[in-house]
Amino acid sequence: MSRLVVISNRVAVPKARGAAGAQGGLAGALNAALRKNGGIWFGWSGQGVDQFTGSINYARSGDGVTTATIDLEYQDVDEYYNGYANSTLWPLFHFRLDLTRYENEFGVGYERVNERFAEAVVPLIAPDDDIWVHDYHLMPLGEQLREKGVKNRIGFFLHIPWPPTNLLVSLPFHERLVRALLRYDLIGLQNGTWLDSFLHYCRKELGAEVDERTGTVVLDGRKTIAKAYPIGIDYDHFMSKGETGEARQAQQRLQSSTRHRTAMIGVDRLDYSKGLPERLDGIGRFFDNYPERVRDLVFIQIAPPSREDVQSYQHIRAVLEQKTGQINGARSEVDIVPIRYVNRGHSQEELFGFYRGAKIGLVTPLRDGMNLVAKEYVAAQDATDPGVLILSKFAGAAPQLDCDGEGALMINPHSSDDIAHNIRLALDMPLEERKARWERMIGTVRDDNVHWWTENFVGDLAAIELD
CATH class of the missing domain: 3.40.50.2000 (Glycogen Phosphorylase B;)
Known part of the structure; x- marks a missing residue:
C-alpha cells in the first residue's frame, strides 16, 4: 500500500493522544487517512520570518501522524497569502470581480511560495508515495513537483467553487494557471456545477479534449481526470x-x-x-x-x-x-x-x-x-x-x-x-x-461524510495507472 503525502497551505499539527482540542472535520479525516496509509502532512507553519531558510519543523502525534512545516517570509505572507490567494483567487472564484485585485507582485509571490513548497517537500517524497494537494493556495504545485522530477501520482482538491469561464478569463495568465493545474493526475471539485465549469473552461479556452462522461481532460498528450467529490462532516465525531x-x-x-x-x-x-x-x-x-x-x-x-x-x-x-x-x-x-x-x-x-x-x-x-x-x-x-x-x-x-x-x-x-x-x-x-x-x-x-469523501478520493488516486 502506498504511503500518503498531504500538502496544504496550513497544517493541523497533531496533539498527543487524549489531549484537549483533538481535531475533527477535515483535519480529523486527513489524520485518519495518514494513520491508515502512513505518510506525512506538509505545509506552512503559519509563522512569518525575516528571511526564508527552508528548514523543516517536524512534529509527531501519539497516533503516529507526522507533520512537516516551513516558515515563510513576511513578504511571502503578504503577496502569496493575503495577496494572490485571498485578494485575487478567493474573490474571483466566489464570483466577486468587484473585490478582485490584480497585482503583478501578488502573482510573483504566489509562484515563488509554490516553488518553495516544492523544493522543501521533494526530499520527503518516496518513489511510491501518493500525493494529495489541497486548495487554491497551491494550484501550481503539481507542475512545480513535475519539473523537479516527481513522477508519483498527484491529486488536487479544490475546496472552493470553480467560476464560470467568462469570469475566470478576467484573471491575468489564467491559461498558465489552468495548464499548471492539469499537471495533476486527479482533480476533485465539490459538486457537479463546479466540475462542469472547469471542464467547459478546459474545452473552450485551452482546446483540450474533454469527455464529460468520465471527466477526462487530454491536453498536449497528457491525461487528467476531474470528478466531483462532495465533502461531508465527520458525522460520528460531531455527534459525540x-x-x-x-x-x-x-x-x-x-x-x-x-x-x-x-x-x-x-x-x-x-x-x-x-x-x-x-x-x-x-x-x-x-x-x-x-x-x-x-x-x-x-x-x-x-x-x-x-x-x-x-x-x-x-x-x-x-x-x-x-x-x-x-x-x-x-x-x-x-x-x-x-x-x-x-x-x-x-x-x-x-x-x-x-x-x-x-x-x-x-x-x-x-x-x-x-x-x-x-x-x-x-x-x-x-x-x-x-x-x-x-x-x-x-x-x-x-x-x-x-x-x-x-x-x-x-x-x-x-x-x-x-x-x-x-x-x-x-x-x-x-x-x-x-x-x-x-x-x-x-x-x-x-x-456521505468526510471519511467517505477521503476514501473515495484516495482510492481513485491510487487506482490511476502511472506512465
Whole structure:
C-alpha cells in the first residue's frame, strides 16, 4: 500500500493522544487517512520570518501522524497569502470581480511560495508515495513537483467553487494557471456545477479534449481526470460532541435566554461570500412585513472574524455592525432584541448545543464550495422535533440537501423577499413536515461524510495507472 503525502497551505499539527482540542472535520479525516496509509502532512507553519531558510519543523502525534512545516517570509505572507490567494483567487472564484485585485507582485509571490513548497517537500517524497494537494493556495504545485522530477501520482482538491469561464478569463495568465493545474493526475471539485465549469473552461479556452462522461481532460498528450467529490462532516465525531455537558448547557442557555421565542441561527466565518449583509436585509424585511412577529423570533448570528489584514474583511464587519444596529434600533423593546450578533468563535460542543436549540438554521452564502454548517445543523437536530434548514441555492451543499424540493427550504440569497417569505414558512411549519424534510436530509449527511469523501478520493488516486 502506498504511503500518503498531504500538502496544504496550513497544517493541523497533531496533539498527543487524549489531549484537549483533538481535531475533527477535515483535519480529523486527513489524520485518519495518514494513520491508515502512513505518510506525512506538509505545509506552512503559519509563522512569518525575516528571511526564508527552508528548514523543516517536524512534529509527531501519539497516533503516529507526522507533520512537516516551513516558515515563510513576511513578504511571502503578504503577496502569496493575503495577496494572490485571498485578494485575487478567493474573490474571483466566489464570483466577486468587484473585490478582485490584480497585482503583478501578488502573482510573483504566489509562484515563488509554490516553488518553495516544492523544493522543501521533494526530499520527503518516496518513489511510491501518493500525493494529495489541497486548495487554491497551491494550484501550481503539481507542475512545480513535475519539473523537479516527481513522477508519483498527484491529486488536487479544490475546496472552493470553480467560476464560470467568462469570469475566470478576467484573471491575468489564467491559461498558465489552468495548464499548471492539469499537471495533476486527479482533480476533485465539490459538486457537479463546479466540475462542469472547469471542464467547459478546459474545452473552450485551452482546446483540450474533454469527455464529460468520465471527466477526462487530454491536453498536449497528457491525461487528467476531474470528478466531483462532495465533502461531508465527520458525522460520528460531531455527534459525540452532542453527548457532552458543554453541548447540553449551551442548548439550555440558548433556549432559556430566548424567552419562548423561536431561535434562528447563522454560523459563518466573517466573509463576504457568506451573504451576511444580504441575510440581515432579509431578516429586516421579515420584521417589516410582520412587525408583530418580533415577539416570535430571535436571530443569533455567530460570525468570528477572519483575515483581518485584508481590507474587504474589515469593511464587511463594519457593515454588519451597522445593519444589526439599525434593525435592533427599529425593532427592539425594553425586554426584546431581535438580533444577537456574536463576533467570536465557539467550540464544536457549544455549536452543537446552539444548533440543537435553534428551530431554524439560516445558511445563505452568495457562493460556497460546500458549506458544512448546513450539514452540521441537520446532524444536530432532535429527530422527534427537528428544526428547519433554510439554504441558499448557491451553496455547494444545495444539490445534496434540496432532496427534490422536500429537504431544505431553498432560497435566493440576493432576494430579501425570498428570505423573508421562507423565514415565515419555517416559523409556521408543522411538526410532521419538519420531520419529513429532516428525514430526507439526514441520510446524506450521515452516510456521505468526510471519511467517505477521503476514501473515495484516495482510492481513485491510487487506482490511476502511472506512465
